[in-house]
Amino acid sequence: MSNLFISSSKPRVRILSWRFVSLVGLLLTLASLVLLKSADEKLDIALVPEAAVGGGFRSSYTLPVGYDLLFVPPTSLAYDGASPPRLRVADTTIPLRSAAFGLGGPVVTETEVIFQHPIEGAIGVRMIVPLVPRQRVLFGLACLAVVLVLARQGLLRPAWRSFLAVSLLLASTRGQGVALMAALAPSRSALREGGRALIIVGGVFAGSVLAYETLDKATLLAAETDDISTAVVFEQLRRSQRLGPTSTLLIGDxxxxxGVNAVRLERLTAAxxxxxxxxxxxxPRGYARLLENYLKRNPPPDRLIIMMHGISFxxxxxxxxxxxxVESDGASALGQRSALERVRIVTRLVLAPPLAHLFGGRWGRYFGDPDAFFNELESGNGTTIxxxxxLRMRGIEAFKHAIWPEVPLAAPFGFTRNERFDRAMSSLAEQVARIGPERTLLVISPIPAPYFHGAAVAGREAAARELRQALAIPESAVLATAASAPYAHFLENDHPPSGIPTHLNRWGRELFTDHLADLLSGRPRSPS
Amino acid sequence: MSFLASAFPLFLVITLAVYWLAHRHFSLQNTILLVASYVFYGWWDWRFLSLVIASTAIAYGAGLAIAATADNGRRLAILWAGNGVLLGTLFFFKYFNFFVSSANHVLVHAGFPPSGAVIEIILPIGISFYTFQAISYLIDIFRGDAEPELNPINFAVFKAFFPQLVAGPIERSGHLLKQFRQKRIVTPTDIRRALWLLCYGYFLKIGIADVAAPVVNTAFSATQPFGWWTIIGTMLFTIQIYADFHGYSTIAKGIALLFGFDLVWNFRHPYFSASISDFWHRWHISLSSWLRDYLYIPLGGNRVGRLRNYVNLMTTMMLGGLWHGANWTFLAWGTLHGVALCVNRAVGPHCPSGSMWRPAYWLLTLATVMAGWFLFRCQSLADVVGMLSALGNMEWVPAHAAALKLLLVLALQMMALELLEVVRRDRFGVLSLPAWPAAAIMAVMFLIAFATTGTRDEQFIYFQF
Incomplete structure (x- = not known):
C-alpha cells in the first residue's frame, strides 16, 4: 500500500491520493491569493469590543487597508454631535499583536483601536479582530514548501505525504489548529484515535451547521449574551411576549x-x-414596542407606571x-455568523451549557451568567437590584440608621430633552392611548439631593409637564414622588460621563418602593 | 512565544520539518533546536535572549572549571561564584524591588526616610526555571553526579530547549542533557502519545483553566463583599492553577516527544493525595525534587534532630514559596505548607491505602492545599484580609449558583480523566481504550475546547514565575 488513503483493491478511491489533495490545496491557496488581490486588499473584518466576544453586539465593517477607519462606537459610549457619530482613528495603522490561537477555532487577534473624538479626546478600545486571510494563505504556502522539500529529498514516507497534504488543504481553507493536528498525525497508529476523533468532530461540525438553522433566535442570543445591557433588553423583550395579565405594569429605564422592587410593591399594594x-x-420607542407585545396577549393593565430618569431625556x-x-425581536444583535462561529455556538449550547460566560465585573459577581440573571429578573417580577x-450593608434597618458623610452640592441637574427623545415619545403616546390615559401614571426618577437645587427644580417641573403633554395624560397622572433622595441611597459613579449616580442602591430601592406604594395606596408620607 | 500563539503552529511545523530533515546528523539537529529555541524565546522580547545566553555561558564555563580542578576548595569557590552570579541575576530581576520596598516600608514605619528607590524592572519570562536548571547542573558536577558537557551547542540547547524553557519542568542534566548526545528515534507509538498529550494539554488549558480564569478573577478582589466568593473562588482557582500548569507541562512533554525527547512528568494526580507530604511528591515534581535534593537534604534533611528537621522543612518551603515571586502572599503560602509538612511529620506516616479514614485524610489534605492556593492567588496581604473579611457576609447570590455549577462541571471533567489514568494504571490511559471510545473522548475534549475558545488566555500562570 503506497498511501493510507488508497486501497489497492479499490483503485477508484485514488481521488484521495496525496498528489490530488495537494493539488486541491495548492489551487485553493492560489485562488485565495487571487481573491485577495482582486479585492484590492479590502478585508472584511469584524471589530468587536473585547467584552462582547462570544456574545453581545457585534458589527461588521469594511476596513480599506491604508485608509482611515471610521467606526461607530459601542453603544455603551454616549456621544453628542453629528449623526451618525463617526470617529476617526488617530493611527491609521492598526497594530496587530498577541494573536491568539484556538484549536480549530476562529483565529483572532487582539488590538487596541484608538478613536479620536472632537470632544472626548482619544479613547482606546480593546478589539478582537479575526486574523486576516493572508496569514492563513502564508501558512498554507509554508506547508506546501515543506511537503515539496521533503518529497524532493525522498524523505517522505507515504503516510507523511498524505497528512502533510491534508494539512496543506486544511490550512488553505480552515483554521490552523485542524491543519496542525493533521500534520502531527503521520502514522497509521496515530490514526487509530486521531483519525476517528477527526471524523467525530467533522460529524459534529456538520450537524452543528445544520442545527444552527433550526434554532430559534432567542436560544442563540441567550447562548451568546455576556453583556448586561443586551441581557436586560433581551429578557424584557421575551417577557413582554410571554407575560400574562397583571394589575400594575411598570415600564421605563x-x-x-x-429602583423599584416589583415584588415588594405587589405585596404592599396587594395587587x-x-x-x-x-x-x-x-x-420611549423601545418601551412602546414592549407594551405593544404585552397588549397583543393581554388586556390593558389597571395601572401603567412609566418611570424614567432625566438623564435619558x-x-x-x-x-x-x-x-x-426590540423591533427586530433581537435579530439585529445576532448579525452575520461564519460557519465556524455557528459551530462554536451550537457546540457550546450542546456540550458546554454550564460553561457560559459570567458578566464582567460586579454584574458577574452578583448575577453570574445570563441564565442566572434571567431567573433573577423573573423572580423579581421584572425588577432587580x-x-x-x-452589598455589605445587611438589612434595611441598618441602612436606615447608618450615618453617612456630608456630600457637597454639585452642579444642578439639567433635565434637558432633545428632539430625538421627543420624536420617540410619540410611539409611547400611541400605546398609552390604547391603554387609556386615565390608567397611566408618570414617575420621574429621583436624583441625588446634591444635584437637586436651583435650576434643577424648575427643570424637573418643566420636564414633567412636557412629558405629560406628550403622552396626553392628565395632570394628576404625574405622581408626586420624591424628586431627590439622599446621596447615600444611590450608587456611586455609575455614570462617569455626567458624574451623577442614576441608580438607587439595594436599600435605597426598597425605601423608594415603600414610598411609591404609599402614593399608590393614597397614603403619602415623607420619602425620608 | 506561547504554545497558544497563532504563530506557534507554523513555528512548530517548520521546526519539526527542518529538524527531521536532518535526522541523519543529531548534532545538526541540536543546532536547529538551539536556533528554534532562541527564536521561541526571543519572540517574546529579543533583548532578554542575551540573559539566557549569558546564563548559559556562565553555567557552561563554571561547569568546565569545576571539573578541571581537583582542589576541593577551588571547586567550591567556583561553584559559589557561578551560582552567585546566577542567583544574583535572579535576585535583581525578581526580588530587588520587593526587598527595597519592604525595607522602605519598615523604615517609614520606624520614622526614618526611605533609603532606596524602586526601579522599573521587567521580569524575564522563565528566569526562575532556567536559573534553577543551571544551578542544579553545577551542583551535580561539583558532587560528581554528572560530567560536564564539553559541547557548547549541546549544553546551550539543554538550557534553552524551547518546550520547557519558560515554565519547566526543571530538567536535570542526568535526564535531559544526555539525550542531546544520542540519536533520536520517534516511533509510531511516540507520535500517538504525543498527539494525545497535545490534545490533553490544550484541553486542560483552553477547556478548563481558561474557562475558570474569568470567574476566579471575578471572585478575587479585596473589595468583593461575599464570603461564598472567597470559598468558591478558591476552589475554582484550585482547578485553574492545576489545569493551567499541568496543561503547559503536558503540552511541553508532547512537543518534546515529537522531537524524540522525554521530559519528566511534572504532576502525578496531586489532588488525590492523602497527606501533604504525599501532595509534594505529586505536585510540580521537578521543583519539589529540586528543592529536596539541592536545599532540604544539604540542610540536613530528616537525618537530624526533630526540631532541626522542622526548621529545615520550614526553610525549604518558605524559600520554595519565594521562588514563585516576590510577594508576601507567596511567603505565606510556603509557610503554610511548611507548617503542614511539620504537622504531617509530627503526627506520623501517611494514611494506609484502604483505610476507612482515607477519605478524611484526603479531605483534610485538599482543604490545606486549597487554603494555600487562596494565599497564593491573592495579590497582596490586603487582598487576603479583604477576602477573609468577606466571610462575614455569607449571602447567597445568583452568581454563586452559576459558579458552583461551573466548579462541579470542571472538577468532574478533570477527575474523570485522572481516574481513567489511575484505574488503568497508565498515564496514557485513554490510548489503552478501544479506538472508537478513545476517539470519542478526544473528540469531546476537542469540541469543548473549541466551544470555549472565547475565554482563552495566551499566557500560562507559571510564565510569571
Missing part, C-alpha cells in the same frame, strides 16, 4: 428596573405587579441600535 423596565438606551443617535434590537454598591 434602568432607574425603574433597579399583581410586573415590570418591563429595561435601559435608557431603549427609549437626551437621546444619542447610536442608541437607535437598541430600538432596532444594581449590585454595584450597598
Amino acid at each position: 434602568s432607574s425603574c428596573l433597579m 399583581p405587579v410586573q415590570s418591563l423596565c429595561s435601559i435608557g438606551f431603549l427609549g 437626551e437621546r444619542a443617535p447610536d442608541w437607535e441600535v437598541w430600538e432596532n434590537f 444594581d449590585p454595584q454598591a450597598g
